[in-house]
Amino acid sequence: xxxxxxxxxxxxxxxxxxxxxxxxxxxxxxxxxxxxxxxxxxxxxxxxxxxxxxxxxxxxxxxxxxxxxxxxxxxxxxxxxxxxxxxxxxxxxxxxxxxxxxxxxxxxxxxxxxxxxxxxxxxxxxxxxxxxxxxxxxxxxxxxxxxxxxxxxxxxxxxxxxxxxxxxxxxxxxxxxxxxxxxxxxxxxxxxxxxxxxxxxxxxxxxxxxxxxxxxxxxxxxxxxxxxxxxxxxxxxxxxxxxxxxxxxxxxxxxxxxxxxxxxxxxxxxxxxxxxxxxxxxxxxxxxxxxxxxxxxxxxxxxxxxxxxxxxxxxxxxxxxxxxxxxxxxxxxxxxxxxxxxxxxxxxxxxxxxxxxxxxxxxxxxxxxxxxxxxxxxxxxxxxxxxxxxxxxxxxxxxxxxxxxxxxxxxxxxxxxxxxxxxxxxxxxxxxxxxxxxxxxxxxxxxxxxxxxxxxxxxxxxxxxxxxxxxxxxxxxxxxxxxxxxxxxxxxxxxxxxxxxxxxxxxxxxxxxxxxxxxxxxxxxxxxxxxxxxxxxxxxxxxxxxxxxxxxxxxxxxxxxxxxxxxxxxxxxxxxxxxxxxxxxxxxxxxxxxxxxxxxxxxxxxxxxxxxxxxxxxxxxxxxxxxxxxxxxxxxxxxxxxxxxxxxxxxxxxxxxxxxxxxxxxxxxxxxxxxxxxxxxxxxxxxxxxxxxxxxxxxxxxxxxxxxxxxxxxxxxxxxxxxxx
Amino acid sequence: xxxxxxxxxxxxxxxxxxxxxxxxxxxxxxxxxxxxxxxxxxxxxxxxxxxx
Numbered sequence: 025x026x027x028x029x030x031x032x033x034x035x036x037x038x039x040x041x042x043x044x045x046x047x048x049x050x051x052x053x054x055x056x057x058x059x060x061x062x063x064x065x066x067x068x069x070x071x072x073x074x075x076x077x078x079x080x081x082x083x084x085x086x087x088x089x090x091x092x093x094x095x096x097x098x099x100x101x102x103x104x105x106x107x108x109x110x111x112x113x114x115x116x117x118x119x120x121x122x123x124x125x126x127x128x129x130x131x132x133x134x135x136x137x138x139x140x141x142x143x144x145x146x147x148x149x150x151x152x153x154x155x156x157x158x159x160x161x162x163x164x165x166x167x168x169x170x171x172x173x174x175x176x177x178x179x180x181x182x183x184x185x186x187x188x189x190x191x192x193x194x195x196x197x198x199x200x201x202x203x204x205x206x207x208x209x210x211x212x213x214x215x216x217x218x219x220x221x222x223x224x225x226x227x228x229x230x231x232x233x234x235x236x237x238x239x240x241x242x243x244x245x246x247x248x249x250x251x252x253x254x255x256x257x258x259x260x261x262x263x264x265x266x267x268x269x270x271x272x273x274x275x276x277x278x279x280x281x282x283x284x285x286x287x288x289x290x291x292x293x294x295x296x297x298x299x300x301x302x303x304x305x306x307x308x309x310x311x312x313x314x315x316x317x318x319x320x321x322x323x324x325x326x327x328x329x330x331x332x333x334x335x336x337x338x339x340x341x342x343x344x345x346x347x348x349x350x351x352x353x354x355x356x357x358x359x360x361x362x363x364x365x366x367x368x369x370x371x372x373x374x375x376x377x378x379x380x381x382x383x384x385x386x387x388x389x390x391x392x393x394x395x396x397x398x399x400x401x402x403x404x405x406x407x408x409x410x411x412x413x414x415x416x417x418x419x420x421x422x423x424x425x426x427x428x429x430x431x432x433x434x435x436x437x438x439x440x441x442x443x444x445x446x447x448x449x450x451x452x453x454x455x456x457x458x459x460x461x462x463x464x465x466x467x468x469x470x471x472x473x474x475x476x477x478x479x480x481x482x483x484x485x486x487x488x489x490x491x492x493x494x495x496x497x498x499x500x501x502x503x504x505x506x507x508x509x510x511x512x513x514x515x516x517x518x519x520x521x522x523x524x525x526x527x528x529x530x531x532x533x534x535x536x537x538x539x540x541x542x543x544x545x546x547x548x549x550x551x552x553x554x555x556x557x558x559x560x561x562x563x564x565x566x567x568x569x570x571x572x573x574x575x576x577x578x579x580x581x582x583x584x585x586x587x588x589x590x591x592x593x594x595x596x597x598x599x600x601x602x603x604x605x606x607x608x609x610x611x612x613x614x615x616x617x618x619x620x621x622x623x624x625x626x627x628x629x630x631x632x633x634x635x636x637x638x639x640x641x642x643x644x645x646x647x648x649x650x651x652x653x654x655x656x657x658x659x660x661x662x663x664x665x666x667x668x669x670x671x672x673x674x675x676x677x678x679x680x681x682x683x684x685x686x687x688x689x690x691x692x693x694x695x696x697x698x699x700x701x702x703x704x705x706x707x708x709x710x711x712x713x714x715x716x717x718x719x720x721x722x723x724x725x726x727x728x729x730x731x732x733x734x735x736x737x738x739x740x741x742x743x744x745x746x747x748x749x
Numbered sequence: 750x751x752x753x754x755x756x757x758x759x760x761x762x763x764x765x766x767x768x769x770x771x772x773x774x775x776x777x778x779x780x781x782x783x784x785x786x787x788x789x790x791x792x793x794x795x796x797x798x799x800x801x
Binding site: 073090155 | 753757760761764765767768771772775781782783784785788789791792794
């Protein structure tokens with residue numbers, strides 16, 4: 025029906041407005057946003073776009089390489105979950121983003137507003153500079169006055185529009201009787217305009233219209249860069265909140281409806297399919313399965329689940345479908361209660377003063393005192409208010425923190441851009457500075473150093489026949505251990521044995537009949553074996569003694585290199601995990617980490633991190649689970665992988681977008697370099713002030729010198745920041 | 750010096766034109782993906798005709 029209508033609609037555009045079936049609302053196209061941490065080149069763009077467009081129902085797909093995202097317009101029945109495998113087949117990692125949360129950041133009003141002001145200041149200053157250059161190169165008398173008046177006519181409205189952010193910020197600081205960086209800026213701009221107008225009306229020689237405009241331009245440039253970095257961080261936070269798209273299946277009178285998690289209420293019956301995550305705290309009322317609690321506790325061993333067991337939000341259901349009755353939703357869940365712990369730990373961190381803040385604290389009062397002193401000095405010395413005011417304005421203009429305002433944002437922008445290309449998102453403005461100071465790195469185990477996927481380790485000890493039977497049974501299950509076993513067995517070329525009547529018993533394992541004997545693959549207790557403490561699956565053939573398949577957690581790509589590189593750069597590396605001693609010790613030995621701690625509760629982790637901090641160590645915490653959240657917040661700086669739980673990502677300063685851990689070591693170096701550049705920039709700005717300020721104080725600073733000094737220092741600082749690339 | 754009477758308006762107009770052009774590029778989202786746009790010219794897609 026729709027297909028028939030379409031040509032007629034296209035032929036007659038006006039008909040589109042006419043409702044075809046008023047009773048039935050036409051479903052709108054959906055917007056899907058995907059995060060693609062792995063894309064980096066033009067070939068990636070075309071491959072991704074082509075792969076997406078080839079998918080049924082996708083109308084338009086556009087990759088944004090700067091943000092490493094793809095925006096897809098598709099028919100209403102297309103879901104992100106269908107598109108992710110498409111991209112994975114094309115060789116790209118993809119995560120779903122919440123298009124609703126993203127659309128808010130896309131129409132970035134504040135950024136655009138700042139850019140407009142920057143543009144107005146830039147173009148106005150170019151025009152005024154043109155007139156000023158004529159004055160400096162010899163225009164005199166009536167011509168000079170005319171040029172000054174034209175400059176004033178351009179500068180006044182341009183500054184009234186462009187410098188508004190500074191006026192507003194300075195006013196709000198003064199209202200609460202405090203000084204911030206913007207107070208001297210506003211004073212400099214206003215004083216420059218007032219004295220220049222005064223001079224012009226008296227046919228004076230010097231006018232600072234160009235200086236006031238260039239000042240505004242450079243300061244806005246710094247402000248804009250700063251804003252961009254912050255906006256990226258903010259949208260990153262939103263994007264990450266969106267990574268876990270919150271939907272759940274609610275059972276209403278036996279019917280399944282997909283609803284947002286926010287709409288769930290206590291007492292609701294919720295269906296959690298195998299592989300799904302518990303959206304809320306609750307109690308199992310139906311079904312048997314196994315639960316993966318590793319994100320919450322760090323344990324790798326799955327827990328047996330049956331009706332009556334209490335479950336917490338964030339746990340992953342492994343084998344059979346479960347119906348749970350919600351006992352706590354939203355903010356009440358154990359997941360969210362962790363946020364309180366995080367808030368306490370974070371209050372300690374907010375005391376960190378960034379380099380820019382400490383510079384501003386020194387700077388603002390100093391400038392005021394200096395300019396007031398030169399005003400008073402000249403007033404006493406010459407007795408002329410006009411001269412004294414002119415000199416005070418010159419001092420304020422010269423000391424105006426153009427270079428200072430660019431020193432930090434220019435470097436942070438360059439550094440975050442560089443790290444983003446490597447797959448790291450800087451969420452917090454001072455994260456780079458803090459990362460540069462790190463001397464101890466604490467890793468979590470499960471999900472951070474390890475990928476959270478099991479790997480068969482005792483393949484060589486298993487007889488060929490047993491392996492064939494196990495393979496036949498494992499194939500029938502989607503349990504992570506079975507999947508891993510299947511992969512390992514196929515890799516050595518095993519063929520599945522002829523097992524009949526294979527059936528999965530959720531929560532226990534798989535069983536079948538082989539040569540008339542009952543065969544079972546599953547939990548130790550179920551097949552009649554004794555459990556060894558390690559992650560394992562057991563195979564029982566008839567009445568023979570069960571055979572154990574031992575698993576270890578596969579390492580995350582880049583884990584070994586990262587630990588080695590961090591140790592090589594002289595940092596202390598530690599491992600703190602909630603998992604069993606055996607598993608932690610094995611991993612620590614494998615990676616060469618001498619300092620490890622196992623079976624740590626979330627409180628133990630925080631306590632350990634705080635104890636180390638008490639010894640004066642600067643800690644970088646890398647973790648992904650709920651049990652790491654408080655430790656992440658307590659550490660000096662923290663990193664979590666994109667696969668981490670919401671709470672952990674919120675608590676950390678930097679997020680790894682891809683699965684690879686190796687950017688971490690490089691990030692520490694980049695952060696160190698960035699901090700060095702920031703300090704250099706402060707030095708450049710200081711040196712320039714040391715030279716130019718005495719000139720201004722003794723009254724030798726002409727508008728030409730002011731303009732030259734200001735531009736060169738700002739440009740030097742920006743170029744120095746660009747050296748980071 | 751009569752030359753100034755039209756040189757100055759010309760310089761002001763040129764400045765205004767530049768500003769308007771910039772405002773247009775901002776409004777039409779041309780700075781959303783600078784990285785991607787720089788790479789897209791290297792791909793062979795839509796070389797013969799523009800994307801519909």
